[in-house]
Amino acid sequence: MLHDQGPSKVPAPLSRWYGAFAPRARFEELRASVEALGHTIELDDPSGDIHRYRVPGSGTRVFVVADPDPYGYGDHDPDDPEEVQIGDIWSIDVAPAWWR
Template identity: 60%
Template sequence: MSALDFYVHVAVCGEVLGVGLGAGPDAWEAALGATCLDVPGGGLLRRDYGLVEINFSPDRPGRQGRMSCFGFGVKIQRLLYDRSPSTVPSPLSREYGEFAPRAPFEELRTAILALGHTVELDKHNTSSDMDCYRVSASAARIHVVADPDPYGAGDPDPDGHQGGDVWSLDVW
């Protein structure tokens, strides 16, 4: 398996190592490990594993103290500048191998299409510097760098993000 296989699975199935929307912090910890940064605030919890970031909110009334995932993201953009081993949780490295600092959108789109899904431009969530794509029958959105020099500085970082790089996969 490869990092591309991981990205395709997230985009099509909306899960990471068997956990996804609705799962509690304990389920995510069982899948990705205990090495993370918890950021509570406003009654919510953001759990940051580097490559994967999960958002939790309190469950319905009557389930005191329980939280569940209402959204998560695979933050591929972090791999370009943070190459420390802890950026990719070790369970993901064991399952999928090495994660390259870039993920070309065309490769991801081709793999998703091969599984019979469609990938459509989400015009409502696209901006001048970032395109957003929706995967059919999935809650996933793929954010792709459209303009690596959005502020017109005229000198985009040649080692930085390039047009066509996947920025993130988000499931909400």
């Protein structure tokens, strides 16, 4: 995930189960995967430059980039694959009770 690509960001049980996570993930790909498993993913907080989504009943929150230039500097290049883009997953938080 973009916010923290260190090994501590993805809980160890998830890494063991799913393997290594890519440094960049798109929200629409995650949504499709979650829905294919029969679950829903709902917008929980649409305010600010990062939107928060939740997967009901899972203890999971997904934070997604909504504004890649929140301070209006104007130097964001939407065609540069190295830069944060709208729809990138910023981070995923899983309540500890769900992965212990």
